[in-house]
Amino acid sequence: MTGQLTLNRLFSLLLRVGLFGVLWWLLTEGQPGAWWVGIPAVLLATLVSLFMVPHMAIRISALLRFIPFFLRYSFAGGLDVACRALHPRLPITPVLVDYSLKLPRGLPRVLMMNMVSLLPGTLSAQIDNDVLRVHALDGNSDITRSLETLEVRVMELFSLALTPITSERR
Known part of the structure; x- marks a missing residue:
């Protein structure tokens, strides 16, 4: 059960990073040079989202x-x-x-x-x-x-x- 819980938390974290990454990519129209600001912004948004919307296991x-x-x-x-x-x-x-x-x-x-x-x-x-x-x-x-x-x-x-x-x- 603990392994499943850890896997769910990892999935939640990766999903958030992915969603914020896609959002950044869309906002910058895919400009590669924008990622030097985008990577810290995506990581910060992910961190803030973890505090604002706690993890809930989704089957x-x-x-x-x-x-x-x-x-x-x-x-x-x-x-x-x-x-x-x-x-x-x-x-x-x-x-x-x-x-x-x-x-x-x-x-x-x-x-x-x-x-x-x-x-x-x-x-x-x-x-x-x-x-x-x-x-x-x-x-x-x-x-x-x-x-x-x-x-x-x-x-x-x-x-x-x-x-x-x-x-x-x-």
């Missing part, structure tokens, strides 16, 4: 299952909004839905809130304590069920047990 098998889920819902969400926008009668029945989050605060909850926008016709509008307010274009759809499905996927990704939030956790 690789869950990540591999999450990617097709992400792609499918991303495509479906874009297609849904495009069809509604191009429809002559603009078929929308907007509604705000309050959803009680069961995920712990931190990275899992942030990922969940950002992923809500991928669900067809939905957008995270506000969070207040453990309640996420979601704006939906179609009040007739089962938004709560979609949110529950997404929350379970995020839970699996971070190897978390999905338990209702009690007043002691607030």
